[in-house]
Amino acid sequence: MLGYLARRIVLAVAVILTVIAALFAMMRAIPGDPVRTALGPRASEAMVETYRIKMGLDQPVIVQIWRFFSTILQGDLGSDAISGVPVARIIMAQLPDTLYLVLGAMVVAVVPGVWLGVLSATKRGSLFDRVTSVLSVSVMAVPSFVIAIYLLLIFAIQLSWFPAIGAGEGLADRLHRLVLPSVALGLAWIGYIARILRASMLEVMGENHIRTARAFGLSERKIMYDYVLRIAILPTITVLGMGIGQMLSGAVFAEIVFGRPGIGKLVYDSIAARNYPIVTGTLLVTTGFFVLVNLIADLLIAFLDPRVRNVVSR
Amino acid sequence: MSRDATQAPVLQVRGLDLSYDTPAGALQALRQVNLTIGKGEIVGLVGESGSGKSTLMQAILGLLPGAAKVQGGQILFQGQDLAGLSAPQMRGLLGDRISVVFQDPMTALNPVLTIGRQMIDIQHRSRISRAEKRARAIGMLERVRIPDPESRFNRYPHEFSGGMRQRVAIAMALMARPALLVADEPTTALDATLEIATIDLLRELQAEIGCAILFITHHLGVVAELCDRIDIMYAGEIVESGATAPVFRDPRHPYTQLLFACDPAQISRPMRHLPSIGGGLPDLTHLPPGCIFAPRCPRADATCRATRPADHQAGPSDLVRCHYPLAPRLEITA
Amino acid sequence: MSSAAKPMAAKPRRARGVLRRLIGDPLGALGLAMIVVTVIAALSAGLLPHDPVKLNPMVRFAAPGADHWLGTDNLGRDLFTRMLYGARIALVISIGATIVSLLVGLLLGVLAGFGPRWLDSILLLVMDAMKSVPTVMLALVLITWTGPSLWAVVLVVVLVNGPTYARIVRTQVLALRNAEFIEAERALGAGFLRVASLHVIPNIIGPLLILAAMDIPIVVGIEAGLSFLGLGVRPPTPSWGTILFDGFSYIRDSVWMVIAGGLPIVITALGFTFLGEALRDTFDPKLAKR
Numbered sequence A: 001m002l003g004y005l006a007r008r009i010v011l012a013v014a015v016i017l018t019v020i021a022a023l024f025a026m027m028r029a030i031p032g033d034p035v036r037t038a039l040g041p042r043a044s045e046a047m048v049e050t051y052r053i054k055m056g057l058d059q060p061v062i063v064q065i066w067r068f069f070s071t072i073l074q075g076d077l078g079s080d081a082i083s084g085v086p087v088a089r090i091i092m093a094q095l096p097d098t099l100y101l102v103l104g105a106m107v108v109a110v111v112p113g114v115w116l117g118v119l120s121a122t123k124r125g126s127l128f129d130r131v132t133s134v135l136s137v138s139v140m141a142v143p144s145f146v147i148a149i150y151l152l153l154i155f156a157i158q159l160s161w162f163p164a165i166g167a168g169e170g171l172a173d174r175l176h177r178l179v180l181p182s183v184a185l186g187l188a189w190i191g192y193i194a195r196i197l198r199a200s201m202l203e204v205m206g207e208n209h210i211r212t213a214r215a216f217g218l219s220e221r222k223i224m225y226d227y228v229l230r231i232a233i234l235p236t237i238t239v240l241g242m243g244i245g246q247m248l249s250g251a252v253f254a255e256i257v258f259g260r261p262g263i264g265k266l267v268y269d270s271i272a273a274r275n276y277p278i279v280t281g282t283l284l285v286t287t288g289f290f291v292l293v294n295l296i297a298d299l300l301i302a303f304l305d306p307r308v309r310n311v312v313s314r
Numbered sequence B: 001m002s003r004d005a006t007q008a009p010v011l012q013v014r015g016l017d018l019s020y021d022t023p024a025g026a027l028q029a030l031r032q033v034n035l036t037i038g039k040g041e042i043v044g045l046v047g048e049s050g051s052g053k054s055t056l057m058q059a060i061l062g063l064l065p066g067a068a069k070v071q072g073g074q075i076l077f078q079g080q081d082l083a084g085l086s087a088p089q090m091r092g093l094l095g096d097r098i099s100v101v102f103q104d105p106m107t108a109l110n111p112v113l114t115i116g117r118q119m120i121d122i123q124h125r126s127r128i129s130r131a132e133k134r135a136r137a138i139g140m141l142e143r144v145r146i147p148d149p150e151s152r153f154n155r156y157p158h159e160f161s162g163g164m165r166q167r168v169a170i171a172m173a174l175m176a177r178p179a180l181l182v183a184d185e186p187t188t189a190l191d192a193t194l195e196i197a198t199i200d201l202l203r204e205l206q207a208e209i210g211c212a213i214l215f216i217t218h219h220l221g222v223v224a225e226l227c228d229r230i231d232i233m234y235a236g237e238i239v240e241s242g243a244t245a246p247v248f249r250d251p252r253h254p255y256t257q258l259l260f261a262c263d264p265a266q267i268s269r270p271m272r273h274l275p276s277i278g279g280g281l282p283d284l285t286h287l288p289p290g291c292i293f294a295p296r297c298p299r300a301d302a303t304c305r306a307t308r309p310a311d312h313q314a315g316p317s318d319l320v321r322c323h324y325p326l327a328p329r330l331e332i333t334a
Numbered sequence C: 001m002s003s004a005a006k007p008m009a010a011k012p013r014r015a016r017g018v019l020r021r022l023i024g025d026p027l028g029a030l031g032l033a034m035i036v037v038t039v040i041a042a043l044s045a046g047l048l049p050h051d052p053v054k055l056n057p058m059v060r061f062a063a064p065g066a067d068h069w070l071g072t073d074n075l076g077r078d079l080f081t082r083m084l085y086g087a088r089i090a091l092v093i094s095i096g097a098t099i100v101s102l103l104v105g106l107l108l109g110v111l112a113g114f115g116p117r118w119l120d121s122i123l124l125l126v127m128d129a130m131k132s133v134p135t136v137m138l139a140l141v142l143i144t145w146t147g148p149s150l151w152a153v154v155l156v157v158v159l160v161n162g163p164t165y166a167r168i169v170r171t172q173v174l175a176l177r178n179a180e181f182i183e184a185e186r187a188l189g190a191g192f193l194r195v196a197s198l199h200v201i202p203n204i205i206g207p208l209l210i211l212a213a214m215d216i217p218i219v220v221g222i223e224a225g226l227s228f229l230g231l232g233v234r235p236p237t238p239s240w241g242t243i244l245f246d247g248f249s250y251i252r253d254s255v256w257m258v259i260a261g262g263l264p265i266v267i268t269a270l271g272f273t274f275l276g277e278a279l280r281d282t283f284d285p286k287l288a289k290r
Helices: A002-029 A034-039 A045-055 A061-073 A087-122 A127-141 A144-158 A171-205 A208-215 A220-257 A263-272 A276-304 A306-313 B053-061 B087-093 B115-121 B130-143 B162-174 B192-209 B220-226 B244-249 B254-262 B302-306 C015-024 C026-047 C079-114 C117-132 C135-146 C150-177 C180-187 C192-228 C240-249 C256-283 C285-289
Strands: B011-022 B025-037 B042-046 B068-077 B098-101 B180-184 B212-217 B229-234 B237-243 B311-314 B317-321
Touching: A002 A061, A002 A276, A002 C117, A087 A127, A087 A171, A087 A220, A087 A263, A087 A276, A127 A171, A127 C256, A144 A171, A144 A220, A144 C192, A144 C240, A144 C256, A171 A220, A208 A220, A208 B098, A220 A263, A220 A276, A220 C135, A263 A276, A263 C135, A276 C117, A276 C135, B011 B053, B025 B042, B025 B053, B025 B068, B025 B237, B042 B053, B042 B220, B053 B068, B053 B098, B053 B180, B053 B212, B098 B162, B115 B130, B115 B162, B130 B162, B162 B192, B192 B220, B212 B220, B220 B244, B229 B244, B229 B254, B237 B244, B237 B254, C015 C026, C015 C256, C026 C079, C026 C256, C079 C117, C079 C150, C079 C192, C079 C240, C079 C256, C117 C150, C135 C150, C135 C192, C150 C192, C180 C192, C192 C240, C192 C256, C240 C256
Parallel strands: B042 B212, B042 B229, B098 B180, B180 B212
Antiparallel strands: B011 B025, B011 B068, B229 B237, B237 B317, B311 B317
């Protein structure tokens, strides 16, 4: 277990370092003044000078690489090109709103996804199974911003069931305004979860130990939820890990369409203002989050599956 | 050894016909199968792979796949026809009156639940407390000689050796003291020493509980060692049946004779090649009109190829499905 | 080596039989029909009387009618015409970018598979890192630097899909690499390019094309999404994404812009998905586990 843990963490760190290295290489590869590129055209002359000295661009490349890595790894993502406020603080201020949205989308995705996956596996080949399968691939195929706009059009503007814009005040209002963006962001993942769960349930249902459970007269319900789902849910956790990471950045569309604050909106506005430090900072934060969530998902599987727990401890 | 005629049999399969729906048409997997297991009797069911042993076992346990259809006949368990039972009624018997030990101990137990959890789950009919269920399970583990059962109770299957896992499976199967235990090649996956130990254990527990055992195997030595009676299956039919020792001494069906000749343990004289039966299993979607064994039988004549043989009583055997049950034994030479 | 890494058998099949089987699958037939409609729309865009970009302030927000089949947008441009021109952009970019991704994937996969170990390790790490950056973030950052353009969209697609294809090719190369006949050929002096083009590509191209077909909805989504954010196709060029953004901005004034921008995205995405699923079920049921 410890060996596996260590290996998995080393891989995660290596991936993060590679992303930072790629970022550095990209900033160097862009033609023109790297400081100008990094800060954007709206930065003042004085800021450019400070930044040049801070980045140590007069130093040899190897020193620059070292500084680039060490500042980022210390959590220093630079400063806002316009206001001078540390980027990390700006991002952290916006992160909670996006996390609420991702959480809402998870609820939208997991509950129906698991239900549809289990039911279509137990009713394999039935009309229900076929309809679910077509619906799953359909919601997976349609981009989330198209879904967001149609939800806005139908439920906020035509039917007026939900407010169109903003994150709201107070718990009830906030939850009310969270519904449509969560559905827009989470809908596709209903399909992903239902599909992977159905496939892995069918695989487990064919295994010998399920025949044993039947031979002892256990009820179908008990077999499905205790004996099959416990194993079949494991690959779904991997998909969920991927999902959370992708949703965190995919939230940009839901945030723009529904006028919500959040890191997606932050990046969108920063691109328009050519505020590069915020864009790169958000990239690093979301990537770090993505890697972390996938790491947690893998460790969770290792913890939940006694076979993995045992094999990797040897 | 012999059957107690005054007592009703535990299991009686009568004229069972079963087919599978396949794209190539109906596959007649079992045809007119007759099988009787007396109370407390150990019956060995022998046949090569594809002979229908597993299908017959699944039919008895009500665990047939969806494509299988019982076309006729009865499976009487203590006088009750299992073929006519609903799924919940069948569930009521399984793991209680009828139990099973499966072939592969490495995959027969749920890998993500502890042995203890699985042993408690299968006592779902007992209206006793969880602590009592636990105590019963641990007692049963002790009976099958699992060392240190208290601490093993909370272990996962992969933490047990193959032989130990099979003993756990036996403990689970016998915990409810069933009237019939179906053992599906329970020793095939084990090495020779473990096989002997497992069979000894099975015999010991059987004597104590008094259950009947249907022992499915293709290992003739195990049958000779353990079973009171032997039933030989070929291509979906039981071709010969009788008390073990006499049938081994004087088999009456040509297939049985060839099968015994093929078993290395049965060969007394040294031979240059191991004998084997020529040809392969017939296509069960397009049955030959006559005896099912005729295409491979060295003695088959026009009658054999044209009409199906009836079941005869001949010599030591209670049942021989052959036109010539009294013909002299085939001489096998290499 | 896992069983998945065994060389896949090349399957020569007659095109007519394939087409018949695809049409036999109702979903495959529906998908094919949706794609055919999109292609016809793209081809016939130039035949329409209206100009897709010329402003016509006299008929802003017109409702659908005989003159403007889908009405007009906020600047009085004919929405039906813009929708058809949008199909051109969507198809050209998604198919073009997918072809480039496939080529990049083939190249990287062959390099990783045949190359020295260190190269393989580095490429694997880079591909892993690539996959660890959330798709939307990757696109936003790249375009912040390169500036919005069609080429930027293609670059994003290549970076998102290329690594997936490269991994599949690499696995196939590794499986073939130690096959006896390959060793024999290499002993006879065949270069790895020859081996790759003779053995790897024919073996891998079928499954790869099916995956690529199933990825086209993602690519259409990337193009439309970036254009929606103003980072892809620049106005006034009609793209479904820009039409949709205009529609979003004026969603209280007219629903027709949102329909002209969104509906074709839905149709194309579903079309390629249904066709891809049917193709996969027909050719390679093993892929179903992906």
